[in-house]
Amino acid sequence: MIDRIAVIGAGFMGGGIGAEFALRLEHDVRVTLWDARPGGAATAVARAREVADALVEAGILLPEVATRRLARLATADTLAEVTDGASYVVEAVPEDLPTKQEVFRDLDRITGPDVILASNTSGFDPADLAKDLSHPARVVVAHYFGPAFLIPLVEVVPHPGTDPWVTERTAKLLSDAGKRPAVLGRFVPGFVANRLQQALFREALHLVRDGVATPEVIDEVARFSFGPRLAALGPFTVADFAGLDVYAALSTNVWPDLSAETASDAAPAELVSHVASGTLGVKTGAGTYPWPPEQVQAVTARRNRALGDALRGMRGDD
Structure with a gap:
């Protein structure tokens, strides 16, 4: 022990x-x-x-x-x-x-x-x-x-x-x-979770660049559509519930249009700009959004409540 x-x-x-x-x-x-x-x-x-x-x-x-x-x-x-x-x-x-x-x-x-x-x-x-x-x-x-x-x-x-x-x-x-x-069975850069998060963030940046949606709208979509379902089930279980035939059809329609950007030695231009200007997010008071102290406190409290609720909901999950 x-x-x-x-x-x-x-x-x-x-x-x-x-x-x-x-x-x-x-x-x-x-x-x-x-x-x-x-x-x-x-x-x-x-x-x-x-x-x-x-x-x-x-x-x-x-x-x-x-x-x-x-x-x-x-x-x-x-x-x-x-x-x-x-x-x-x-x-x-x-x-x-x-x-x-x-x-x-x-x-x-x-x-x-x-x-x-x-x-x-x-x-x-x-x-x-x-x-x-x-x-x-x-x-x-x-x-x-x-x-x-x-x-x-x-x-x-x-x-x-x-x-x-x-x-x-x-x-x-x-x-x-x-x-x-x-x-994990073996090492890959970023492990599993960060690879999934980075793939999502890459597509989010792509949608903003193309004028499809603002960051506010994308955050709203993620929080109140697939986000809760993804947290409850995971991507493969979500796909099974939706139907793999549906996913097969979506893949031929959507995948060719997804962002295929690779960062190689340079981060995306939006992130490079934020780093250069010192607007790094919550820790500097501004990032994609402004972060005054009262907003940080409110969002942190909201996050912790949501995570606490999720923890209670996951008890007994195998």
Whole structure:
């Protein structure tokens, strides 16, 4: 049983991952966070109260249980301290391959060969993270989705040299923490979820460029038509309910007209423009839409309520 967990990188994702392990695991566990930013880990521990409140509001935890389990969280000042005694380490540092590789080299040096090293990367090959390590067989990807404490699925991606027990134990730990681990057969860039999301976003940009619809209309269509149905069933079950003959006919009519744009070395012009102007979305106050603080707060609350409702609705799903 894994009873000591270390989280490297205590930002939005890492902090949420650590808080969920502390709050959702039924067995006694100690979760320690470390961040390269001074005070970063302490901030994440303080923010864990918000995670607890969200889980209580979603009906996942009783208030008294949440309060008691928050005491499982701790901080550390060094990598050596945060990993001391840990048998499972989560890397959640910024999405930069050289940075992650440096962290993995450090972890490989200071932890025992049986300590699982899991990365929250959203698209890097775990083989690249395991490269040149003394014990590469204990490296695996465990890719969460934000907000980590409300999105149930985690993509588990081994590399060809990952020991099967590493994948199995990672999936078991995630299940014990209330997650739904999806173990992939092999690595592909972006894994599964981000590939599906990027295909949808590519077509959304294409429709805006062609004057078919505005971003507001496209968001409305996604939220109130296929979005809820897709969340309830998944794409292949939706197709079975619609009829594969219907999908076959649609494919010959629609697929030739879909966007076939490939980014290669350059992102789409719209995204390049936003990056150049510094309008990156919620984190900068503007993106496709303006994001004043009160709007961020309102939409975040709406999102969390919807995800909490979805979590309650998914209980008992197999």
